[in-house]
Amino acid sequence: MDERSYSEIRKDPVMGRWVIINKDPGYIPDLNEKIVRPEKKDNCPFCAGNETMTPEEIISISLNDHDPWSIRIVPNKYPALNGNQNLSKEGIGIFDKMTGYGFHEVVIESPQHKNSLSDLSKEHVFNIFRIIKKRILELKDQKDIKYILVFKNEGSSAGASIEHSHLQLIGTPIVPKRVQEELDGSKFYYDYKKRCIFCDILKEEHGSKGERIIYENENMISISPYAARFPFETWILPKSHASHFENSSDEILMDLSEVLLFYLKALDKNLINPHYNMILHNSPVKEGTEKHYHWHIEIIPKIKKIAGFEWGTGFYINPISPEDCTNVLKRRSE
Amino acid sequence: MDERSYSEIRKDPVMGRWVIINKDPGYIPDLNEKIVRPEKKDNCPFCAGNETMTPEEIISISLNDHDPWSIRIVPNKYPALNGNQNLSKEGIGIFDKMTGYGFHEVVIESPQHKNSLSDLSKEHVFNIFRIIKKRILELKDQKDIKYILVFKNEGSSAGASIEHSHLQLIGTPIVPKRVQEELDGSKFYYDYKKRCIFCDILKEEHGSKGERIIYENENMISISPYAARFPFETWILPKSHASHFENSSDEILMDLSEVLLFYLKALDKNLINPHYNMILHNSPVKEGTEKHYHWHIEIIPKIKKIAGFEWGTGFYINPISPEDCTNVLKRRSE
Numbered sequence: 278m279d280e281r282s283y284s285e286i287r288k289d290p291v292m293g294r295w296v297i298i299n300k301d302p303g304y305i306p307d308l309n310e311k312i313v314r315p316e317k318k319d320n321c322p323f324c325a326g327n328e329t330m331t332p333e334e335i336i337s338i339s340l341n342d343h344d345p346w347s348i349r350i351v352p353n354k355y356p357a358l359n360g361n362q363n364l365s366k367e368g369i370g371i372f373d374k375m376t377g378y379g380f381h382e383v384v385i386e387s388p389q390h391k392n393s394l395s396d397l398s399k400e401h402v403f404n405i406f407r408i409i410k411k412r413i414l415e416l417k418d419q420k421d422i423k424y425i426l427v428f429k430n431e432g433s434s435a436g437a438s439i440e441h442s443h444l445q446l447i448g449t450p451i452v453p454k455r456v457q458e459e460l461d462g463s464k465f466y467y468d469y470k471k472r473c474i475f476c477d478i479l480k481e482e483h484g485s486k487g488e489r490i491i492y493e494n495e496n497m498i499s500i501s502p503y504a505a506r507f508p509f510e511t512w513i514l515p516k517s518h519a520s521h522f523e524n525s526s527d528e529i530l531m532d533l534s535e536v537l538l539f540y541l542k543a544l545d546k547n548l549i550n551p552h553y554n555m556i557l558h559n560s561p562v563k564e565g566t567e568k569h570y571h572w573h574i575e576i577i578p579k580i581k582k583i584a585g586f587e588w589g590t591g592f593y594i595n596p597i598s599p600e601d602c603t604n605v606l607k608r609r610s611e
Numbered sequence: 612m613d614e615r616s617y618s619e620i621r622k623d624p625v626m627g628r629w630v631i632i633n634k635d636p637g638y639i640p641d642l643n644e645k646i647v648r649p650e651k652k653d654n655c656p657f658c659a660g661n662e663t664m665t666p667e668e669i670i671s672i673s674l675n676d677h678d679p680w681s682i683r684i685v686p687n688k689y690p691a692l693n694g695n696q697n698l699s700k701e702g703i704g705i706f707d708k709m710t711g712y713g714f715h716e717v718v719i720e721s722p723q724h725k726n727s728l729s730d731l732s733k734e735h736v737f738n739i740f741r742i743i744k745k746r747i748l749e750l751k752d753q754k755d756i757k758y759i760l761v762f763k764n765e766g767s768s769a770g771a772s773i774e775h776s777h778l779q780l781i782g783t784p785i786v787p788k789r790v791q792e793e794l795d796g797s798k799f800y801y802d803y804k805k806r807c808i809f810c811d812i813l814k815e816e817h818g819s820k821g822e823r824i825i826y827e828n829e830n831m832i833s834i835s836p837y838a839a840r841f842p843f844e845t846w847i848l849p850k851s852h853a854s855h856f857e858n859s860s861d862e863i864l865m866d867l868s869e870v871l872l873f874y875l876k877a878l879d880k881n882l883i884n885p886h887y888n889m890i891l892h893n894s895p896v897k898e899g900t901e902k903h904y905h906w907h908i909e910i911i912p913k914i915k916k917i918a919g920f921e922w923g924t925g926f927y928i929n930p931i932s933p934e935d936c937t938n939v940l941k942r943r944s945e
Contacts, residue, residue, distance in 0.1 A: 284692060284711030286785070294788040297691050297711060357631050357928050358618060370815045371808075372837050377618030377631060426924055436918025451620070453924030454628040474705075481704045503706045554918065583917070584770025584888065590760055590787030594691050 289504035291462045291474055296504040297594045304508075304596035309434040309552040309579060314391045314441075322354070323441035325388035335382065336412065340404060347401065348408050349385045350446075356381035357447060364421040364450050375450065378421060384409060384444040393550070394431070394442055395541035402534035403527075405444070410530065412446060413523040417562035422448040424456060424561050427522075432552025434579040444555075452561050459558060460570055467569030473518050475571030478503075488600045491607060492539040496532040499540050501599030501606075507581055508597040509548065509606070511540055513574040520560045520567035537574070543606040544578060551578040623838035625796045625808055630838040631928045634935075643768040643886040643913060648725045648775075656688070657775035659722035669716065670746065674738055681735065682742050683719045684780075690715035691781060698755040698784050709784065712755060718743060718778040727884070728765070728776055729875035736868035737861075739778070744864065746780060747857040751896035756782040758790060758895050761856075766886025768913040778889075786895050793892060794904055801903030807852050809905030812837075822934045825941060826873045830866040833874050835933035835940075841915055842931040843882065843940070845874055847908040854894045854901035871908070877940040878912060885912040 284299040322330035325344065332354055337346035358379025366375045386394055386405055394402065413425050429444045430437040452460070466474040482489055482500055491499040491511060499513045513536050515529055525533070544551060555576045560567055587593050618633040656664035659678065666688055671680040692713025700709045720728055720739055728736065747759050763778045764771040786794070800808040816823055816834055825833040825845060833847045847870050849863055859867070878885060889910045894901055921927050 284690075286692075286709045286711055288707040290705055290707070292788070295785050299691050299711065356618075357633050358620075370819065371624055371811050372815070373622040373624070375620045377620055377633065426926075428918075430918045434916065436916040436921075449926065451629050451926075453926035454626070455925030458925075477705050481706070485704065582768065582770040584762075584764045587770075591789030591792075592760075592783065592785075592787035 287504040289502065290466070290478065291459055293462060294504070294506075295592055296506055297592070298504075298598050299594055299596055300598055300601075309432055312393065312432050312440075312550045312552070314393065317390050318440070321390055321439070321441050323383075323385045323439065323443060324390050331383075336408065338404060338408060340401060344388055346388060348387070348405055350408065350412055351383050351385065353381040353383050353445070358449060360419075378450050380416070380419075380422075380446070380448040382412070382446040384412075384446065386442045386444065390441050392442055393541075393545075394429070395538065395545055397538075399531070399534045399538060402538060403531045406525075406530040406533060407527070409444070409446070410523050410525060413562070416446075416448055417523070419448065421450050422562060424449045424452050425559070426453070427557035427559070429555040431555070432550075432579070434552035435554045437552075456558070456561070460561075463569045463571070473569055473571050475514060475573065476518050479514065479516060489603050491543070491603055492536055494532045494535055496529045497536040499536050501603045503599060505595055505599040505602070506587075506593040507577050507595060509544065509551075509578045509580065509602045510595075510599075511576045511606075513537060513540070513576070514571060515573075518568070518571055520564075520570045520572060522557055522559045522572045524566075533574075540576065540606065547605055548578060548580060551580055553578040621838040623836065624800070624812065625793055627796060628838070628840075629926055630840055631926070632838075632932050633928055633930055634932055642883065643766055646727065646766050646774075646884045646886070648727065651724050652774070655724055655773070655775050657717075657719045657773065657777060658724050665717075670742065672738060672742060674735060678722055680722060682721070682739055684742065684746055685717050685719065687715040687717050687779070692783060694753075712784050714750065714753075714756075714780070714782040716746070716780040718746075718780065720776045720778065724775050726776055727875075727879075728763070729872060729879055731872075733865070733868045733872060736872060737865045740859075740864040740867060741861070743778070743780070744857045744859060747896070750780075750782055751857065753782065755784045756896060758783045758786050759893070760787070761891035761893070763889040765889070766884075766913070768886035769888045771886075790892070790895070794895075797903045797905070807903055807905050809848060809907065810852050813848065813850060823937050825877070825937055826870055828866045828869055830863045831870040833870050835937045837933065839929055839933040839936070840921075840927040841911050841929060843878065843885075843912045843914065843936045844929075844933075845910045845940075847871060847874070847910070848905060849907075852902070852905055854898075854904045854906060856891055856893045856906045858900075867908075874910065874940065881939055882912060882914060885914055887912040 284297055286295050286297055288295050317324055331351040335350045337349040340347040358377045358381055360380050362376050362378055364376055364378040409427055426447045463474045489501045496516055498516050499511055502512050553576055557574055559572045560570050618631055620629050620631050622629050651658055665685040669684045671683040674681040692711045692715055694714050696710050696712055698710055698712040743761055760781045797808045823835045830850055832850050833845055836846050887910055891908055893906045894904050
């Protein structure tokens with residue numbers, strides 16, 4: 278058996294999903310077009326000076342004397358869900374549907390078109406997380422909203438349709454399926470062990486050789502998950518148990534910004550500005566503090582196409598082990 | 612509220628996943644590069660004359676007098692899983708893993724490089740399904756194999772790395788998560804109603820205006836599923852209840868070929884040879900005939916990038932309703 282044919286199958290302890298780690302020396306990353314943003318774009322609705330091109334601003338903050346705003350939240354002009362209708366549910370024979378009630382907002386990360394999230398200062402990124410926290414706290418009691426999803430699509434391969442760097446907030450009247458599975462998986466573990474599975478994972482990662490720890494500071498840590506589905510997939514978690522992102526202190530959000538920037542800069546350096554998705558995995562908004570669920574951020578660089586195999590099964594093939602990915606990211610972060 | 616802001620949320624009755632159907636008049640399909648295959652490619656391991664470039668042939672058939680083979684099954688040269696090792700399971704602290712035991716084979720659909728699956732005759736496609744059925748029957752009793760996945764990646768956007776048209780078979784020592792969810796979802800329905808949910812869906816589709824039925828013949832039917840995740844997503848099912856593809860009669864496989872070719876030609880015509888994934892959803896191999904599960908084929912054209920939203924939640928946004936997709940496919944199939 279040559280090296281090429283070595284593979285192992287690992288189980289994600291939270292989701293119960295199995296991943297083939299097939300250390301493939303012949304794997305060539307499917308590198309996306311490098312993201313190069315011009316200084317300014319005339320028709321960009323998110324650029325300074327083009328504020329009238331977006332729906333009316335919801336909230337903004339300025340971090341210096343020369344910019345009228347540094348971070349700005351506006352409604353999505355073409356929302357996937359919207360609040361102009363009531364939530365109503367209907368059965369049609371065997372089928373179920375409801376109105377597309379919810380909200381869909383955009384967090385414009387900076388007024389300058391050229392900036393990627395990884396170009397911003399730690400303080401600026403901290404303020405982005407702070408304004409998102411504020412917005413979640415404002416929206417979480419809204420009628421019929423069960424979940425607030427916070428995510429970022431960086432680059433066209435990640436599904437971004439507007440180049441200017443931004444995050445999105447979507448409030449939904451249901452708890453999405455994948456989120457519910459994660460909640461159920463961690464609840465199952467908690468009911469059996471009376472411990473948070475994410476806390477146990479962090480303990481395990483610290484107790485082992487640290488071979489999947491990318492970076493940590495006082496409050497936050499980034500790891501390559503044991504059963505990573507994708508090369509360079511990364512989770513960023515608070516080191517102490519916490520179920521709701523929106524309850525985070527300033528210290529935690531500042532440490533989060535540092536850990537995130539370390540990872541994004543390492544990614545930029547090693548994979549030449551890859552397209553990626555970043556997703557906040559948070560508790561449903563109406564739930565009180567939970568002992569079994571632990572909020573975190575998952576980042577998935579888009580350097581491997583998802584094939585039929587993955588779609589059909591939820592059973593992924595990852596050609597680079599998380600230990601190798603960790604080594605690369607640790608070694609070349611600046 | 613303008614037309615643009617209309618959306619509804621639909622539930623997939625089998626999986627319980629919710630999909631936003633956001634009829635978006637501004638949506639432009641993310642068309643892939645048109646697949647144009649040359650007559651022959653010197654270095655293609657799947658072309659006639661290059662048989663020595665693949666591992667030793669497992670099985671082949673010839674459908675005419677001039678070709679030594681018309682369809683050929685060979686082991687995958689770089690298998691994701693392989694049988695050169697025993698299945699062994701191990702716990703490492705909180706984590707679980709097993710050896711990458713299994714098999715991974717390739718079904719070369721025709722000796723000519725230029726052919727897409729949709730270029731082949733109904734009889735040829737029938738024989739592809741027949742040889743796959745034969746191979747599943749040969750492999751299903753193999754030790755420690757729980758599931759045999761049959762799928763096709765057409766085009767680079769669908770994850771294909773070899774251009775010559777082919778399908779793949781992967782035998783796994785576990786039942787993959789998404790498959791298990793489908794089994795669980797249909798079992799839940801069966802336990803409650805004592806009826807197969809897929810049979811009930813077909814009854815519902817026939818009883819309504821037929822607005823999601825693309826094509827049907829005596830034994831098989833293609834539909835746009837009610838809660839389609841993607842534009843032009845299609846399911847092809849046997850009209851009578853059947854849990855295992857490999858128990859299909861020749862009549863069923865011939866009708867399957869006709870329904871599949873109708874769909875693929877309509878897709879080629881309307882979307883200019885899109886890249887797509889095709890996946891056989893089948894029962895686990897060791898299970899006897901099941902009353903709750905109904906085998907079928909799912910096809911997903913790759914004309915919409917999956918964004919962070921979808922990854923984070925399993926909650927999809929589909930910008931074209933399945934009813935509109937059905938209309939397009941029915942109208943322009945030739």
